[in-house]
Amino acid sequence: MSRAERVGIFGGTFNPIHLGHLHAAEEVLEALGLERMLFVPSGGPPHKTASQGDPIAPAELRLAWVRAAVAGNPRFAVDALEIERGGTSYSIETLRTLGKQIAPDLPVFVIGIDAFAEVGTWREPDALFTLANFAVITRPGASVEAAGPWLPARVRDAFELARDGRSARHRAAGTWARLLEIAALDISASEIRARLRSGRSVRYLLPEPVREAVLQSKVYAT
Secondary structure (H helix, E strand, C coil), rough: CCHHHHHEEEEECCCCCHCCCHHHHHHHHHCCCCEEEEECCCCCCCCCEEEECEEEHHHHHHHHHHHHHCCCCCCCCCCCCCHHCCEECHHHHHHHHHHHHCCCCCCCEEEEHHHHHHHHHHCCCCHCCCCCCEEEEEEECCCCCCCCCCCCCCHHHHHHCCCCEEEEECCCCCCCCEEEEECCCCCHHHHHHHHHHHHHHHHHHHHCHHHHHHHHCCCCCC
């Protein structure tokens, strides 16, 4: 595999980061032969807003938790550029900034299939695919239409599908998007926040240093 495919970017709110995130990142590393996975916590996520009783933790806390979570894996790293930049976080700006650091290589942008379906609503969606390849995470056996509908309608015509319908190449940029089945852990950040609000245990759902820090912060407690 070429060096252009060996750096992954895993963005997200990480509210909070949990073992499911870490397991997914490790699976993608192995599946694609990546050298590094950069975790990029969002500062002000444009598609997520806090609701009453279910807050988004302050960016500085989420960043600290991500750093603690990845500390034991030499192939994991954290980039704080979205938080340091301030304001609303847009993936197009992140890819342009990181692209300059990685150039002339292109990163692999790691994204869940549900979020990928909304890419057409993101800022400059057409330009995103000139800056990165896309690994679209799905679960084994999940109901996914392979014949193209998994590609967002906004950009579907810009891609040429492979025969199996589960990967595609951008006609102009030459970048790729592919479905990547991983054995994901059944853990969600929203479930963790709900457990914390009700005083239930989150042990074995979060890395232990993160669990301790989250409990001390009392961000999600009622």
